[in-house]
Amino acid sequence: MELALIGFPGAGKSTLSRAVTEAVDPKVGTGARWGKAQVGVVKVPDPRVDQQVKLFRPQSVVQAExxxxxxxxxxxxxxxGAGITGELFSMLQRADALVHVVRGLGETTGEGGQMTPQRAAAEMDTELAFADLAILERRVQRLESGLKGAKPSERAQLLQEKQLFERVKAALEQDVPILRQEIDDAERKVLREFQFLTAKPLLVVVNVDERALGEGGLRVPDELANRPGQRAVAVCAKLEEELLAMSEAERAEFRKELGVPQNSRDVMIQAAYELLDMVTFLTVGPDEVRAWPIERNTVAVRAAGKVHSDIERGFIRAEVIHEKQLLECGSLVEARKRGLLRLEGKTYVVQDGDVINFLFNV
Ligand SMILES: Nc1nc2c(ncn2[C@@H]2O[C@H](COP(=O)(O)OP(=O)(O)OP(=O)(O)O)[C@@H](O)[C@H]2O)c(=O)[nH]1
Ligand SMILES: [Mg+2]
Known part of the structure; x- marks a missing residue:
């Protein structure tokens, strides 16, 4: 899962990134100042993994990232003006979701002084739409010139594609992001390779100033909370970064005092899973206990493909048990004895918390 942190100058992207990835090294994040993107990795804490680790005492443990x-x-x-081409832009296009960091109310950010979170969010929506419109426009033009010299056999398909792009473009011009447009699966497939920004889920993170905590607390303004197809959360990035330097006990005390119960790492992880609609299945054994994030409603054969493409290809069946049941049994042997290991086929829909052993032909 990869989230792209974007925003207007000084919104707090790097501070949030350092707080969430617990990178106390102040150099982390500064790279972004020189026109580079900085990648940080967070391991997703999961008590279900910890419990299975106690059961299996594996050689290695792999958490979701x-x-x-x-x-x-x-x-x-x-x-x-800086452009929508080049390496930075293609990195942005690769992200699974966009996270737009905005300064909380009453703060001034770079660009022209006072910018409310609402205005920043609206401006970014426009920016993202512009980037997509430029790509759509180029594609329509290319299809038009392609149509001129096209063989009759190719015409129908090119025409259909052109109509799709024109339709998407018109809707985007009416402020409907591609994510929320009515587009069927076949059309989505055509669009996917263009990695449009407004086709990605978007999370707005309101970076509340710690001095404002006392007044409104950690709150998302109503206008941002109720935007269709978007999620919004509030954090206090600076505070989160400062808390990293403190002991657990001190952190807890500060959190209580300031009314910020959840740390920004957990807020971001939870938001990412919700935004991308991800669930987790586990693989277990004496070698490795591992958490695998997958999209909700993924079928077993596709889940197998996450582990290895050979397992997807040679898929026979999946042995499945819910992690809670496995814990109750205390071992796979006992679970098998009690008949709780179910054999599921290719089309079984993987559930959150399933422990899976894939049986496959090599
Ligand atoms: N008071 C306060 N300052 C903050 C907060 N978040 C960030 N800052 C400060 O604002 C400045 C900019 O923060 P960054 O995290 O570098 O912002 P950025 O979005 O990465 O900035 P650019 O990469 O330059 O666009 C830094 O001096 C931070 O310490 C906050 O919640 N409260
Ligand atoms: Mg930065």
Whole structure:
């Protein structure tokens, strides 16, 4: 799972990235200032993994990972006049979701002084739409010139594609992001390779100033909380970064006092799973206990492919038990004895917390 942190200058992207990845090294994140994107990795804590580790005492443990890519400010090497091509932009296109960091109310950010979180969010929506529109426009033009010299056999398909792009473009011009447009599966497949920004899930993170905590607390303004198809959370990035330097006991005390119960890492992890609609299955054994994040409603054969493409290809069956049941049994042997290991086929829909052993032909 990869989240791209974007935003206008000084919104707090790098501070948030350092707080979430617990990178106390102040150099981390500064790279973004020189036109580079900085990648940070967070291991996803999961008590279900810990419990299975107690059961199996494996040689290695692999937690799920969340990657945060801290981008330079929008307008500095990325977006706006700075362009929508180049390596930075293609890195942005690769992300699974976008996280737009905005300063909380009453703060001033770079660009023209006072910018409310609502205005920042609206401006970024426009920026993202512009980037997509430019790509759509280029594609339509290319299809038009392609149509001129096209063989009759190719015409129908090119025409259909052109109509799709024109339709998507028109809707985007009416402020409907591609994610929320009515597009069927076949069409989505055509669009996917263009990695449109407004086709990605978007999370707005309101970075509340610690001095404002006392007044409104950690709150997402209503206008941002109720935007269709978008999620929003509030954090206090600076505070989170400062807490990293403290002991657990001190952190707890500060959190209580300031009314910030959840740390920004957990907020971001939870938001990422919800945003991307991910669940987790586990593989267990004496060698390795591992958490695998997958999209909800993934079928067993596709889940197998996450582990290895050979397992997907040679898939026979999946032996499945829910982690809770496995814990109750205390071992796979006991679970088998009690008949709790179910054999499931290719089309079984993997559930959150399933422990799976894939049986496959090599
Ligand atoms: N008071 C306060 N300062 C903050 C907060 N978040 C970030 N800052 C400060 O604001 C400045 C900019 O923060 P960064 O995290 O570097 O912001 P950025 O979005 O990465 O900035 P660019 O990469 O330059 O666009 C730094 O001096 C931070 O210490 C906050 O919640 N409260
Ligand atoms: Mg930065």
């Amino acid at each position: 969340l990657r945060l890519v801290d981008f330079p400010a929008w307008g500095e090497g990325l977006g706006k």
